[in-house]
Amino acid sequence: MSESTQPPVVIPGANARQPRLVLKVITLVAVALSLFQLYSAGIQPLGLFYQRSIHLALIMLLAFLMFPVFGPTRKRGVLGWAIDALFFAGALITGGYLVLYLDEIVNRAGFWNQTDITVAIIATVTVLEASRRAVGLGMTIIGLIAIIYALAGPRGELPWLGEWLPGILSHRGYTLDRVAGQLYLGQEGIFGLPLGVAATYIFIFVLFGAFLECTGAGRFFIDMAYAATGRQRGGPAKAAVLASAGMGSISGSAIANVVTTGAFTIPLMKKLGYKAKQAGGIEAAASTGGQITPPLMGAGAFLIAEYTNTPYLEIVKISILPAIMYFATVYLFVHIIALKQGMQGMPRSELPKMRQVMKDGWHFLLPLAVLVWLLVMNLSPMRVGYYAVITMVAVAVIRYALWYFFVAPRQGQPVTAERTVGVVKAGLGKLVEGLELGARNAVAVSMACAVAGIIVGVVGLTGLGLKFSSMMLAFSGGNLVLALVMVLLASLVLGMGLPVTASYIVLIVLVGPALTSEFGVPLLIAHLVVFWYSQDSNVTPPIALAGFAGAAIAGSKPMETSFQAWKFAKGLYLIPLFMVFNPEIIIGGPVPVVIWNAVIALFALCAFAASLEGYLFTRMSLIPRLAIGAAIFGVFYPNLWTEIAGVVVMAVVIGANYLASRQEGAVPTRA
Numbered sequence: 144m145s146e147s148t149q150p151p152v153v154i155p156g157a158n159a160r161q162p163r164l165v166l167k168v169i170t171l172v173a174v175a176l177s178l179f180q181l182y183s184a185g186i187q188p189l190g191l192f193y194q195r196s197i198h199l200a201l202i203m204l205l206a207f208l209m210f211p212v213f214g215p216t217r218k219r220g221v222l223g224w225a226i227d228a229l230f231f232a233g234a235l236i237t238g239g240y241l242v243l244y245l246d247e248i249v250n251r252a253g254f255w256n257q258t259d260i261t262v263a264i265i266a267t268v269t270v271l272e273a274s275r276r277a278v279g280l281g282m283t284i285i286g287l288i289a290i291i292y293a294l295a296g297p298r299g300e301l302p303w304l305g306e307w308l309p310g311i312l313s314h315r316g317y318t319l320d321r322v323a324g325q326l327y328l329g330q331e332g333i334f335g336l337p338l339g340v341a342a343t344y345i346f347i348f349v350l351f352g353a354f355l356e357c358t359g360a361g362r363f364f365i366d367m368a369y370a371a372t373g374r375q376r377g378g379p380a381k382a383a384v385l386a387s388a389g390m391g392s393i394s395g396s397a398i399a400n401v402v403t404t405g406a407f408t409i410p411l412m413k414k415l416g417y418k419a420k421q422a423g424g425i426e427a428a429a430s431t432g433g434q435i436t437p438p439l440m441g442a443g444a445f446l447i448a449e450y451t452n453t454p455y456l457e458i459v460k461i462s463i464l465p466a467i468m469y470f471a472t473v474y475l476f477v478h479i480i481a482l483k484q485g486m487q488g489m490p491r492s493e494l495p496k497m498r499q500v501m502k503d504g505w506h507f508l509l510p511l512a513v514l515v516w517l518l519v520m521n522l523s524p525m526r527v528g529y530y531a532v533i534t535m536v537a538v539a540v541i542r543y544a545l546w547y548f549f550v551a552p553r554q555g556q557p558v559t560a561e562r563t564v565g566v567v568k569a570g571l572g573k574l575v576e577g578l579e580l581g582a583r584n585a586v587a588v589s590m591a592c593a594v595a596g597i598i599v600g601v602v603g604l605t606g607l608g609l610k611f612s613s614m615m616l617a618f619s620g621g622n623l624v625l626a627l628v629m630v631l632l633a634s635l636v637l638g639m640g641l642p643v644t645a646s647y648i649v650l651i652v653l654v655g656p657a658l659t660s661e662f663g664v665p666l667l668i669a670h671l672v673v674f675w676y677s678q679d680s681n682v683t684p685p686i687a688l689a690g691f692a693g694a695a696i697a698g699s700k701p702m703e704t705s706f707q708a709w710k711f712a713k714g715l716y717l718i719p720l721f722m723v724f725n726p727e728i729i730i731g732g733p734v735p736v737v738i739w740n741a742v743i744a745l746f747a748l749c750a751f752a753a754s755l756e757g758y759l760f761t762r763m764s765l766i767p768r769l770a771i772g773a774a775i776f777g778v779f780y781p782n783l784w785t786e787i788a789g790v791v792v793m794a795v796v797i798g799a800n801y802l803a804s805r806q807e808g809a810v811p812t813r814a
Contacts, residue, residue, distance in 0.1 A: 169208045173582035174575055176201040177350055184347050185529030192241055195334045198342035200238025202589045203273040205582060207231060210276035233269035236262060237327075241334075248328060255328060260320045263327030270333055270593050277590045282641055285649070286594040289601040293322045311614055314605045325604050332600035336449055337592035337648050344445035344455075345588060347528030350581030351514075354535045355507065357577040363504030365407050370497040374488035377481030379415050380425050383408035384474050387429035388436050388466070397643070397681040399584075400430035401692040409696045416486045420700065423693030424707025428473050431681040431689050431712055434643060435674070436466045438515060443647065445524060447670045450651065455524045461667070461729050464741055465675075465718050472714040472748045479756045506542050510535040536577075540570065591645040602652050612657035623662050627720065630654050631676050638680020647677040668729050672719040679715055682708040710755060714748055717775075721747075724781045743790055747778040750793040759797060760804035767796045 183189045211219045212226050240262045275283040295304035296316020326332040368385035372378050386404045405426040412422035437459040448455040514531040602608050619625040637646040651673045658669040681689035690705035722729050725740045753759035754771040777789025
């Protein structure tokens with residue numbers, strides 16, 4: 144793909160008001176961070192705390208440079224720079240102290256000195272401020288509440304606050320020294336598992352996605368989707384679903400996916416006849432699905448693998464069928480709307496040709512093929528990401544070199560020393576752009592994981608997880624469906640202030656033990672359910688972040704667009720329920736049982752989409768729609784005869800709808 148046809152690369156945190164010197168320093172720190180990550184991933188692995196502390200220090204430096212203290216619209220001024228200077232020092236102290244004195248800290252074995260505690264307090268404050276700037280105030284407030292909760296109690300720094308806690312939430316309370324030490328110097332805290340995953344697996348794959356983005360992979364996936372579906376009814380909307388499935392997992396963010404693919408798909412959907420709110424909602428629902436799509440699943444697959452001690456490749460394999468179910472539901476919604484509104488496909492002349500698309504962009508598939516092959520070979524995900532990045536860069540360089548030396552001269556662009564120097568400079572600029580974009584894209588998720596570590600540390604210190612399990616059991620009365628509804632509501636509330644990754648970590652720490660020990664949900668399914676439900680804040684009003692992004696591009700009302708996204712993303716709520724009550728599709732079982740469950744789940748989801756829209760082959764009246772709703776409960780119930788009854792009811796309703804459409808089509812002929 145030529146340079147002129149590539150979509151623009153949006154660099155997070157870029158601000159026109161930033162002085163040029165600051166922008167250069169940002170580039171320098173970002174490139175240094177990406178090179179450090181590549182070095183530790185593929186050349187010389189480092190110890191856990193060395194890796195995490197250096198990573199966090201550079202991430203926080205980048206956060207303070209990218210996001211001014213008083214917000215992006217105001218200049219820093221003397222006061223702003225003075226405050227930032229303190230936090231720059233705090234970031235360097237946070238990472239540098241552990242790197243320089245790790246052996247001594249380990250030898251003290253919990254008997255920390257006053258310097259340790261002072262640095263721990265500085266580190267905690269610095270992390271919370273970096274999170275406020277990079278992630279948002281909500282994450283910082285939740286981190287502060289967790290710390291205050293740890294200090295509340297008869298033996299803590301805030302004994303008076305402990306008196307106000309309900310009995311089930313009360314605990315002994317801890318001193319400031321104990322809490323600070325736990326959060327900074329303990330293995331469950333800022334440098335715990337969440338940041339560990341962010342500093343290794345997540346970053347390297349975010350970097351891989353950044354290089355794909357810089358080299359034009361986004362446009363390639365969109366063109367390929369249009370070439371495949373453009374002539375069908377509702378072609379642009381179907382292309383949006385396919386392109387979002389392809390790009391969503393790589394981008395690591397539903398909102399970034401909406402902005403990237405939606406800039407192309409939403410205007411074409413509107414042009415074809417979709418309402419603005421429908422176009423924005425379809426893109427938001429499809430982009431959210433990208434976060435549950437293998438092989439990368441945003442950051443989720445790595446975290447689930449670490450928490451459940453399951454091989455990463457296994458997480459990828461078991462996530463394929465649920466992802467297909469989700470996108471099949473969104474795809475059918477799109478098709479039904481196209482049928483209801485009498486839409487046609489796009490003219491062949493306006494669509495890219497698949498042969499030309501593959502000719503221009505086939506090289507984007509090579510790094511993905513290498514990635515999947517190395518995963519199958521059971522290499523470490525971090526090493527796999529490293530080789531995927533190297534392959535991406537190598538393929539881009541080789542392809543451009545072949546064009547420059549063999550194709551360009553035949554097009555009247557001779558190879559000269561001056562042009563060669565210019566090409567090399569442009570190539571190095573593209574390399575720096577990819578390294579910088581990868582580091583910038585990783586800032587938010589790494590800071591979210593660092594603050595999530597604070598929450599995890601407090602939960603471990605106070606035993607809050609067990610208390611939460613007791614509360615959950617009491618409120619649900621032991622009913623699993625009610626417990627899952629509580630998890631869904633909790634995820635929605637958390638999602639209003641937290642990114643998906645942080646919401647998942649906080650929820651699984653709190654409700655995971657209850658789902659597994661009290662309700663008997665298998666560990667892996669419990670994690671998948673919580674991870675899926677953590678996505679719902681992207682598409683569920685009143686705070687539907689991906690829906691709002693879609694509305695901005697579509698020019699529609701945010702709340703109307705969010706309700707459309709919520710409708711199209713119904714698989715996000717139903718599929719986890721099916722996992723719980725039919726665990727064979729995740730943990731395996733007899734092949735006939737797995738196939739049966741997969742088929743009836745897809746059938747039920749498609750029937751549900753038709754029922755919700757009131758249309759399939761022709762319009763549905765209220766009674767058949769209600770019958771489908773009741774039948775879905777039967778399909779989800781883990782009893783063979785109940786499932787068969789549900790399938791029969793849905794088949795009868797859909798068959799009757801088909802016959803009605805044939806009769807309607809035959810009426811004009813008789814006349």
